[in-house]
Amino acid sequence: MADDLPKRCHDCLVRDTSLCASLCDSELAELGKLGRKVVVREGTVVTSEGDDNLLCANIVSGAIKLLKTTPDGREQAVGLLADGDFVGQPFADSGALTAIAIRNTELCIYPRSSFERAMADRPKLERALLERTMRSLNEARERQLTLARKSAKARVAGFLLGLMRDGNMGSIEVPLSRGDIGDYLGLTIETVSRQFTELKAAGIIAADRGGRTVAIHDRAALQSLAED
Amino acid sequence: MADDLPKRCHDCLVRDTSLCASLCDSELAELGKLGRKVVVREGTVVTSEGDDNLLCANIVSGAIKLLKTTPDGREQAVGLLADGDFVGQPFADSGALTAIAIRNTELCIYPRSSFERAMADRPKLERALLERTMRSLNEARERQLTLARKSAKARVAGFLLGLMRDGNMGSIEVPLSRGDIGDYLGLTIETVSRQFTELKAAGIIAADRGGRTVAIHDRAALQSLAED
DNA sequence: CGCTGCATTGAGTCGTATCAAAAATTGTGG
DNA sequence: CCACAATTTTTGATACGACTCAATGCAGCG
Numbered sequence: 302m303a304d305d306l307p308k309r310c311h312d313c314l315v316r317d318t319s320l321c322a323s324l325c326d327s328e329l330a331e332l333g334k335l336g337r338k339v340v341v342r343e344g345t346v347v348t349s350e351g352d353d354n355l356l357c358a359n360i361v362s363g364a365i366k367l368l369k370t371t372p373d374g375r376e377q378a379v380g381l382l383a384d385g386d387f388v389g390q391p392f393a394d395s396g397a398l399t400a401i402a403i404r405n406t407e408l409c410i411y412p413r414s415s416f417e418r419a420m421a422d423r424p425k426l427e428r429a430l431l432e433r434t435m436r437s438l439n440e441a442r443e444r445q446l447t448l449a450r451k452s453a454k455a456r457v458a459g460f461l462l463g464l465m466r467d468g469n470m471g472s473i474e475v476p477l478s479r480g481d482i483g484d485y486l487g488l489t490i491e492t493v494s495r496q497f498t499e500l501k502a503a504g505i506i507a508a509d510r511g512g513r514t515v516a517i518h519d520r521a522a523l524q525s526l527a528e529d
Numbered sequence: 530m531a532d533d534l535p536k537r538c539h540d541c542l543v544r545d546t547s548l549c550a551s552l553c554d555s556e557l558a559e560l561g562k563l564g565r566k567v568v569v570r571e572g573t574v575v576t577s578e579g580d581d582n583l584l585c586a587n588i589v590s591g592a593i594k595l596l597k598t599t600p601d602g603r604e605q606a607v608g609l610l611a612d613g614d615f616v617g618q619p620f621a622d623s624g625a626l627t628a629i630a631i632r633n634t635e636l637c638i639y640p641r642s643s644f645e646r647a648m649a650d651r652p653k654l655e656r657a658l659l660e661r662t663m664r665s666l667n668e669a670r671e672r673q674l675t676l677a678r679k680s681a682k683a684r685v686a687g688f689l690l691g692l693m694r695d696g697n698m699g700s701i702e703v704p705l706s707r708g709d710i711g712d713y714l715g716l717t718i719e720t721v722s723r724q725f726t727e728l729k730a731a732g733i734i735a736a737d738r739g740g741r742t743v744a745i746h747d748r749a750a751l752q753s754l755a756e757d
Numbered sequence: 758c759g760c761t762g763c764a765t766t767g768a769g770t771c772g773t774a775t776c777a778a779a780a781a782t783t784g785t786g787g
Numbered sequence: 788c789c790a791c792a793a794t795t796t797t798t799g800a801t802a803c804g805a806c807t808c809a810a811t812g813c814a815g816c817g
Contacts, residue, residue, distance in 0.1 A: 369674045372756040377677050379670040392660050396667035427655060432620050434662045439624035441669035442607040446597045449605045449676040449715030453773070479796065487677030489774060494797055511782050511796060528600040681805065707764060720805060722765055739764060739814070 307333040313409075318385035319359045323429035332419050332426075336409045347388070347400040347408070354397040357389035357416040363406025364476055368399040368484070378485040379444075380437065387433055391417045403481060448487045451529065456486040457496040458526040461506070465517060472516045479512070535561040541637075546613035547587045551657035560647050560654075564637045575616070575628040575636070582625040585617035585644040591634025592704055596627040596712070606713040607672075608665065615661055619645045631705060676715045679757065684714040685724040686754040689734070693745060700744045707740070 310316065310333040311326075321329055338361065341347060348356040350370060360382055367380040379398065382388060388400055391413055411419075420427045447456055460482065464473050475482075479490045486493065500506045505523060507516045517523065538544065538561040539554075549557055566589065569575060576584040578598060588610055595608040607626065610616060616628055619641055639647075648655045675684055688710065692701050703710070707718045714721065728734045733751060735744045745751065 367670075369670060371674065371678055375678050377674045379673045390663050390667075392656065393663045393667070396663065396670075398670070421652070424649070424652060424655070427652070427659065428620065431655065431659045431662065434659065434666060435618050435621045435624065438662060438666045438669055439618075439621070441666055441673060442595075442597060442624075442626070445607045445669060445672055445676055445715075446599065446605045448673055450599055450603050487673075490796080491775085491798085492773060494795095495773095498797070717806060718764080719766085719807085723805095726765070 309333070309338055309409075313361065315359060315361055315385040319361075319409075320387050320426060320429050320433065321359065323425040324423065328423060328426075332411075332423075335415045335419060336411045339408045339410050341402045341406050341408065343402055343404050343406075345402045345406075347402060348397065350397055350399045352397055354390060354393060354395070355413045356400070356410070357391055357413045358387070358408040358410040360384055360386050360388065361407040361409055363402060363404045363408075365400050365406060366403050366477075366481065366485070368401065370399065376484050377487065378481070379441065381485065387430065389413070391420060391430070403477060451527075453486075453488050453492050454496050454499070455527050455529045456488060457482075457493060457500070458523045460486060461515065461517065462520075462523055462527055465520075471518075472514060475513050475515055537561070537566055537637075541589065543587060543589055543613040547589075547637075548615050548654060548657050548661065549587065551653040552651065556651060556654075560639075560651075563643045563647060564639045567636045567638050569630045569634050569636065571630055571632050571634075573630045573634075575630060576625065578625055578627045580625055582618060582621060582623070583641045584628070584638070585619055585641045586615070586636040586638040588612055588614050588616065589635040589637055591630060591632045591636075593628050593634060594631050594705075594709065594713070596629065598627065604712050605715065606709070607669065609713065615658065617641070619648060619658070631709060679755075681714075681716055681720050682724050682727070683755050683757045684716060685710075685721060685728070686751045688714060689743065689745065690748075690751055690755055693748075699746075700742060703741050703743055 307330070310321070310329050313319075313321070316322065316329075321332065324332060336359075339358075341363075347358075347365065348354075350368075362384050364384075365382045365386075365388060366378045367382065369377050369379050371377075381403075382400075388408070390396060420430065447459060451459070461473070464475065477485070479493050482488075483490045483493045488496075494512075497506070497508060497512055500523075501508060503522070505517075505519045505526075507518060508514065535558070538549070538557050541547075541549070544550065544557075549560065552560060564587075567586075569591075575586075575593065576582075578596075590612050593610045593614075593616060594606045595610065597605050597607050599605075609631075610628075616636070618624060648658065675687060679687070689701070692703065705713070707721050710716075711718050711721045716724075722740075725734070725736060725740055728751075729736060731750070733745075733747045733754075735746060736742065
């Protein structure tokens with residue numbers, strides 16, 4: 302381990318899952334000097350659609366939703382980010398989104414200009430960002446299919462299955478309000494709620510605490526519902 | 530100009546708009562050796578969802594639609610590509626899509642492995658791909674908003690405006706069938722047709738030749754419709 | 758001329774949005 | 788710990804937009 306590796310990097314929870322995983326300790330030491338840790342409270346608007354697309358940060362812990370807004374004010378979440386994900390678009394000149402923390406979130410923020418320089422010097426870093434960007438693109442395309450073609454029930458079922466991939470166990474914490482889920486799935490609060498109710502009635506899930514804790518009873522049924 | 534620059538590169542229509550624009554002549558000479566031109570007929574399936582994600586190519590002329598398919602067979606176009614665009618995802622291991630030529634199309638195809646090697650050697654090429662990928666991501670997110678929240682009329686209006694950006698003039702050729710437009714906008718053929726009819730009735734556009742040639746009479750009206 | 762494929766038009770249905778109200782949950786101050 | 792306010796979720800009634808199914812119109816072509 303490099304002597305000058307900042308402590309916050311060495312102990313970092315996402316040392317091996319974030320973009321930083323592409324760097325060895327000595328490279329990380331240099332990048333580490335550029336970044337600073339920032340903690341934002343749930344609900345904080347981290348950056349906004351009108352802004353200059355300057356944000357570059359790793360999410361150390363927490364979660365962030367990316368939003369687009371129609372001229373008349375309706376919102377659509379176009380992505381959800383969690384631990385280890387990168388926020389921002391170095392080298393892009395447009396396409397800024399609104400980013401809002403949906404939990405208390407710890408960010409490791411870099412000034413865009415110095416982050417761009419760091420990438421130019423370190424091909425592995427740039428490669429890692431390219432691969433991440435492609436994954437995001439594939440997710441965004443998958444979501445086009447969902448938003449354009451799938452029924453409300455299929456969207457909710459797919460959403461729950463997506464949560465199980467990480468949170469896991471038969472029981473999962475839903476980290477979003479009904480409203481946030483609606484934004485993400487392109488549905489209204491009421492429709493999301495009704496789908497939860499119907500899934501409960503069918504014995505496929507059980508829920509309590511205002512529907513924030515969900516137990517999956519019949520995963521196979523969810524799978525098949527998610528396809529319609 | 531480098532002596533060994535292949536003629537097909539020097540004369541290439543997209544020398545300055547494709548990924549190749551990031552390369553100088555001597556670099557292009559090397560990359561050029563790896564590629565080969567292929568002409569495919571309209572309707573050709575260039576690559577398919579099940580395949581191995583090996584395709585890497587520049588579109589020299591023509592147009593390609595990228596499709597995803599639901600388990601029960603419905604299609605959703607997740608992107609349209611035109612002259613100068615790049616098809617494929619070097620360094621990505623999943624996320625393959627179906628790509629179908631919607632006109633006779635000329636491709637400059639590279640083997641994925643050698644294209645990856647070329648990118649590793651040439652930072653400018655990799656940077657150019659990163660920037661393109663980010664643009665695609667931004668488009669995909671914009672489309673999420675459209676598909677999730679906008680009315681049929683707004684989608685069709687927005688689609689026509691998008692065509693004007695490139696094809697231009699008051700009059701534009703619609704390069705897609707009603708069915709293809711429906712796939713792209715997440716609508717049925719009938720709904721697309723009805724929207725065209727209503728736009729004609731309102732005097733905002735005029736169309737003939739089975740609706741394949743469209744004249745925009747009131748661009749401002751289209752703009753405002755595209756926002757609902 | 759009669760195919761064949763695509764676009765248009767029409768009638769009816771279904772799913773989700775909308776509007777409105779009740780119920781459950783969370784948070785706050787006494 | 789309880790009472791009360793604020794927020795979120797659930798439930799209900801209704802409306803509307805897009806889909807579905809079906810028929811007709813129109814062009815290109817053998």
